[in-house]
Amino acid sequence: MKLIYAKGACSLSVHILLEELGIAYDCEIVSLKDKTRLEEISPKSYVPLLVLDNGEVMGEASCILQYLCEKQHRLDLIGGAPGSIEKFRCIEWLDFVSTEIHKAVGPLFSKDCIDPLRTTLFQATEKRLEYINDNLDDKSFLTGEKVTIADMYLIVNLHILEHLKFDLNKYSNIMNYIHRMDCLPSVIRAMGQEEAEHTPKRRPLTEKDLASMGLS
Numbered sequence: 213m214k215l216i217y218a219k220g221a222c223s224l225s226v227h228i229l230l231e232e233l234g235i236a237y238d239c240e241i242v243s244l245k246d247k248t249r250l251e252e253i254s255p256k257s258y259v260p261l262l263v264l265d266n267g268e269v270m271g272e273a274s275c276i277l278q279y280l281c282e283k284q285h286r287l288d289l290i291g292g293a294p295g296s297i298e299k300f301r302c303i304e305w306l307d308f309v310s311t312e313i314h315k316a317v318g319p320l321f322s323k324d325c326i327d328p329l330r331t332t333l334f335q336a337t338e339k340r341l342e343y344i345n346d347n348l349d350d351k352s353f354l355t356g357e358k359v360t361i362a363d364m365y366l367i368v369n370l371h372i373l374e375h376l377k378f379d380l381n382k383y384s385n386i387m388n389y390i391h392r393m394d395c396l397p398s399v400i401r402a403m404g405q406e407e408a409e410h411t412p413k414r415r416p417l418t419e420k421d422l423a424s425m426g427l428s
């Protein structure tokens with residue numbers, strides 16, 4: 213199978229999962245500016261795309277993430293067993309990230325996105341971030357103490373928000389979460405492979421950060 217991705221885009225979430233699963237896969241980087249190659253692969257002309265071994269092409273980050281977990285029998289990464297509340301809490305977060313965060317920030321990349329729409333989108337996203345920050349008050353990851361595909365999708369979106377100059381420093385739980393996620397070997401490997409240009413510089417970890425991550 214082959215992942216079609218753009219550097220640092222939401223396709224990085226699938227890249228992280230592929231690394232977490234430890235399975236063999238190919239990758240092809242595409243440009244989002246010149247979409248000639250992307251359009252050859254799918255009329256959707258956006259990433260991520262997964263080209264399956266039989267040549268079929270699958271789109272939509274949320275779908276690809278769930279497909280790969282089920283195919284590799286890693287139900288823990290989708291929160292839990294089919295029909296369990298844990299699984300659907302994970303899907304709930306996945307949908308939240310996809311529709312409430314990712315879809316809201318996409319337009320902010322466009323120079324045509326000007327006020328008042330720009331401010332509205334910023335404010336709506338800030339509200340979502342507050343919700344995430346509150347949720348992380350008593351958890352290491354979105355659904356509890358174990359990482360899931362919802363986290364893989366969220367961390368990529370948080371990096372994108374930083375790139376868009378959102379000030380995430382006011383959300384202390386989110387900042388600790390970013391540190392925690394960025395330390396995962398699968399995240400380090402996937403980001404390293406994409407050589408993400410926009411990887412933000414982090415402030416050094418304090419004793420308090422380490423304590424909150426259970427690492428002191």
Ligand SMILES: N[C@@H](CCC(=O)N[C@@H](CS)C(=O)NCC(=O)O)C(=O)O
Pocket residue numbers: 218221222223244257258259260271272273274310318
């Ligand atoms: N509905 C898709 C949206 C994916 C998406 O917005 N991808 C962005 C990169 S983060 C993209 O390729 N944008 C290029 C474009 O839409 O022209 C999904 O959830 O996977």
